[in-house]
Amino acid sequence: MLVVGAGVSGLFAAYELRKRGVDVVVVDASYPGSGASMRNLGCFRSSFTSPEHVTLMKESIKEWLGLRDEMGIELEQCGYLWIARRDETLSTFRRLAEFYHQFSIPAEILDADEVKDVEPMVNTRLVAGAMRDPTAGMMPMLKNFVKIYLKVKGSGVRILPYTKVLKLLVSGGRVVAAETGRGVIEADVFLVAAGGDSREIVKTVGIDLPIVDVPRHPFVTEPYSRGVIRSGLLIDWDTPGSPHIRQTEDGNFILARDLEDVAGASIYSQRADAITHILKPLTELLPFLSKVNILRYWMGYYDMTPDHHPIYGPLHPYENLYVAAGFSGHGMMLGPVTGKLMSSWILDGRPYIDVANNLTLERFKLGKLVRELAVIG
Numbered sequence: 001m002l003v004v005g006a007g008v009s010g011l012f013a014a015y016e017l018r019k020r021g022v023d024v025v026v027v028d029a030s031y032p033g034s035g036a037s038m039r040n041l042g043c044f045r046s047s048f049t050s051p052e053h054v055t056l057m058k059e060s061i062k063e064w065l066g067l068r069d070e071m072g073i074e075l076e077q078c079g080y081l082w083i084a085r086r087d088e089t090l091s092t093f094r095r096l097a098e099f100y101h102q103f104s105i106p107a108e109i110l111d112a113d114e115v116k117d118v119e120p121m122v123n124t125r126l127v128a129g130a131m132r133d134p135t136a137g138m139m140p141m142l143k144n145f146v147k148i149y150l151k152v153k154g155s156g157v158r159i160l161p162y163t164k165v166l167k168l169l170v171s172g173g174r175v176v177a178a179e180t181g182r183g184v185i186e187a188d189v190f191l192v193a194a195g196g197d198s199r200e201i202v203k204t205v206g207i208d209l210p211i212v213d214v215p216r217h218p219f220v221t222e223p224y225s226r227g228v229i230r231s232g233l234l235i236d237w238d239t240p241g242s243p244h245i246r247q248t249e250d251g252n253f254i255l256a257r258d259l260e261d262v263a264g265a266s267i268y269s270q271r272a273d274a275i276t277h278i279l280k281p282l283t284e285l286l287p288f289l290s291k292v293n294i295l296r297y298w299m300g301y302y303d304m305t306p307d308h309h310p311i312y313g314p315l316h317p318y319e320n321l322y323v324a325a326g327f328s329g330h331g332m333m334l335g336p337v338t339g340k341l342m343s344s345w346i347l348d349g350r351p352y353i354d355v356a357n358n359l360t361l362e363r364f365k366l367g368k369l370v371r372e373l374a375v376i377g
């Protein structure tokens with residue numbers, strides 16, 4: 001079996017397939033993790049707005065917690081704090097919290113005084129209140145990615161870096177091989193998990209994936225004392241682009257927001273104005289930020305689909321071609337569940353969680369989009 005892409009999606013899928021006895025090769029155009037998997041903020045939550053996202057994320061968080069023993073994964077279930085500057089946003093949060101309670105996610109609504117108790121550094125004169133999801137959290141993603149990579153490799157999966165798939169080759173209604181920069185690789189089953197580049201790969205066999213690479217420009221500060229930001233990811237939901245901040249386990253602040261940019265802009269492109277756009281609203285909320293020193297800045301892509309859910313499952317008419325891509329900014333947290341879904345789809349003929357059936361490519365042809373509204377950035 002050939003998996004294209006050694007990010008979290010490809011590696012977790014390979015791991016689950018290997019556990020069930022499949023001989024798996026993973027190829028990557030560059031080094032493992034070089035896509036979004038080593039460029040993300042390491043945050044996770046199940047507080048989304050679609051039953052599909054909430055169900056899959058809840059399951060994925062359960063898996064991440066189990067991976068602490070299995071892979072030595074490090075994580076903190078310290079919550080998310082969604083700040084509402086406006087009363088009407090707080091009312092929306094109240095309705096959302098009720099929705100989460102149906103899934104046993106104990107989201108709570110805080111008034112401005114309670115926000116001050118949880119986050120003493122917040123300028124609560126600007127704040128109507130907040131929603132807190134205590135089941136969300138964050139992890140040191142670079143460290144964890146290395147642990148995942150080593151565990152998958154140790155399980156017997158062969159991982160070939162710098163092996164770019166140029167096109168897929170078809171015969172008799174099946175994909176039979178992948179032509180790579182280092183020769184042709186034959187396999188029985190193919191899983192494309194190459195982020196936004198999955199689009200170009202499956203285009204070679206006539207399939208159109210509606211995925212757009214949207215640039216993201218986070219930055220990281222010098223380390224400060226821990227505990228300055230206590231509630232995991234803090235999100236300024238009422239400012240366009242939803243600026244957000246978290247403090248890492250080493251004390252650095254990571255800050256980001258959605259900025260208008262050219263889709264597919266070069267991974268080496270720089271946005272000097274990103275810092276002002278991100279810092280200005282967050283400094284209103286957290287005045288101490290005017291004194292922080294920025295250490296470095298990086299760029300990565302959200303591989304966005306029109307409804308902000310991944311595209312999972314078989315790619316018809318080929319009976320042995322599958323995809324897991326288009327995670328729209330949420331693929332790291334979905335990693336473990338993605339692995340299990342893809343292995344069940346490939347080996348059992350159906351995903352082990354039913355709602356994943358709503359996320360196949362067919363939904364775009366049938367007009368059955370599953371819209372997710374709570375995309376940060």
Ligand SMILES: Cc1cc2nc3c(=O)[nH]c(=O)nc-3n(C[C@H](O)[C@H](O)[C@H](O)COP(=O)(O)OP(=O)(O)OC[C@H]3O[C@@H](n4cnc5c(N)ncnc54)[C@H](O)[C@@H]3O)c2cc1C
Pocket residue numbers: 004005006007008009010027028029030031032033034035036037038039040041042043044163164165166193194195196197198201216217218299300301302303324325326327328329330331332333334
């Ligand atoms: C700034 C930023 C912050 C984010 N924050 C979060 C977060 O807090 N939480 C969260 O859950 N998600 C977050 N994300 C999203 C998350 O990182 C991605 O959804 C996830 O990493 C996708 O993993 P993947 O394995 O599907 O794709 P990728 O990690 O992009 O891996 C795809 C791999 O495919 C390889 N590839 C591409 N083309 C080819 C080819 N032709 N042949 C062979 N290999 C190929 C690439 O080299 C790459 O290694 C963030 C993303 C960014 C950019």
